[in-house]
Amino acid sequence: MNTNKTARIIDGKKIASAVLEELRGEIARMRARNLVPGLAVVLVGNDPASEVYVRSKRKTCADLGVNSFAYDLPANCTEKRLLKLIESLNVDARVHGILVQMPLPKHISEKKILEALSPEKDVDGFHPVNVGRLLNGEECFVSCTPAGCQTLLSRSGIKTAGKHVVIVGRSNIVGKPLAALLMQKSEDANATVTVCHSKTRNMSKYTRDADILVAAMGVPEFIKPAMVREGAVVIDVGVNRIPDPTRKSGNRLVGDVAFAGVFKKVRAITPVPGGVGPMTIAMLMKNTVKAARQVPAKK
Numbered sequence: 001m002n003t004n005k006t007a008r009i010i011d012g013k014k015i016a017s018a019v020l021e022e023l024r025g026e027i028a029r030m031r032a033r034n035l036v037p038g039l040a041v042v043l044v045g046n047d048p049a050s051e052v053y054v055r056s057k058r059k060t061c062a063d064l065g066v067n068s069f070a071y072d073l074p075a076n077c078t079e080k081r082l083l084k085l086i087e088s089l090n091v092d093a094r095v096h097g098i099l100v101q102m103p104l105p106k107h108i109s110e111k112k113i114l115e116a117l118s119p120e121k122d123v124d125g126f127h128p129v130n131v132g133r134l135l136n137g138e139e140c141f142v143s144c145t146p147a148g149c150q151t152l153l154s155r156s157g158i159k160t161a162g163k164h165v166v167i168v169g170r171s172n173i174v175g176k177p178l179a180a181l182l183m184q185k186s187e188d189a190n191a192t193v194t195v196c197h198s199k200t201r202n203m204s205k206y207t208r209d210a211d212i213l214v215a216a217m218g219v220p221e222f223i224k225p226a227m228v229r230e231g232a233v234v235i236d237v238g239v240n241r242i243p244d245p246t247r248k249s250g251n252r253l254v255g256d257v258a259f260a261g262v263f264k265k266v267r268a269i270t271p272v273p274g275g276v277g278p279m280t281i282a283m284l285m286k287n288t289v290k291a292a293r294q295v296p297a298k299k
């Protein structure tokens with residue numbers, strides 16, 4: 001047991017706002033040179049969770065002085081129409097980054113849409129070119145949630161070099177890119193990475209060996225205290241809404257980690273909400289500014 005019961009809460013809100021403040025300065029300098037970073041945010045349909053994410057991304061753009069181009073398409077929008085929109089955004093000089101909010105309606109191929117994006121404007125880092133470059137350790141857009149996890153660790157002074165990082169979840173948007181990121185030969189990485197998933201046998205064997213445990217499964221409070229090593233660092237990526245009759249809304253958000261019990265054992269942990277979530281948006285803004293920075297200066 002962590003005898004003093006004072007695990008550090010890794011405050012994602014605070015770290016994200018520090019990142020955004022740094023960007024604010026850079027954006028102001030860009031604007032003074034008539035370069036206004038622009039992000040196109042495309043939403044198809046009316047999935048309530050997606051609407052919340054999109055609203056928050058657009059609000060952050062407005063707050064920082066990033067031009068936000070909103071494209072809200074109906075749920076019955078055809079794949080062809082969406083591809084045409086992406087084609088036009090790829091060549092629109094005001095747009096430096098393009099984000100297509102996932103998931104898309106079933107009749108649209110997410111793979112086709114992602115592959116249609118210009119890799120230079122793929123600020124979500126999901127295009128195969130960026131995924132491949134990440135794996136190769138080359139300059140690229142790193143997807144926002146994994147980049148957010150890495151930044152949370154580095155800005156909290158938690159070293160990953162030589163550490164055993166265990167990631168539970170192997171999705172293309174979190175688990176796999178985070179594994180690729182943290183195994184790189186670089187100062188903020190150099191970790192020994194294990195990736196677990198639904199077919200992993202005896203998962204506790206791995207999670208209990210983790211110096212840094214990342215939960216990214218989408219299963220409410222799955223990681224119990226017995227699965228975590230004393231003094232480990234825990235990053236909870238999960239965002240799950242569970243029923244809670246004591247709340248006015250009738251529900252509340254929890255992560256993939258049983259926070260109250262795990263908190264007592266660990267050295268540091270991210271809360272849900274207020275951990276990884278705010279970092280994802282901060283990294284999106286960082287990637288958008290990076291995309292704008294890459295625009296050659298006008299003669």
Ligand SMILES: NC(=O)c1ccc[n+]([C@@H]2O[C@H](COP(=O)([O-])OP(=O)(O)OC[C@H]3O[C@@H](n4cnc5c(N)ncnc54)[C@H](OP(=O)(O)O)[C@@H]3O)[C@@H](O)[C@H]2O)c1
Pocket residue numbers: 145168169170171172173174175196197198199200216217218219237238239240276277278280
């Ligand atoms: N905070 C943020 O900004 C942010 C961003 C993205 C996602 N999220 C949250 O992160 C969570 C994961 O998202 P995702 O998109 O990566 O999810 P996903 O695509 O559903 O992938 C979940 C992964 O977890 C594994 N898994 C599921 N149940 C498991 C179990 N019982 N034991 C072991 N592994 C299990 C799955 O294994 P298989 O591959 O074998 O099926 C899969 O690899 C969700 O709660 C999501 O809302 C948060």
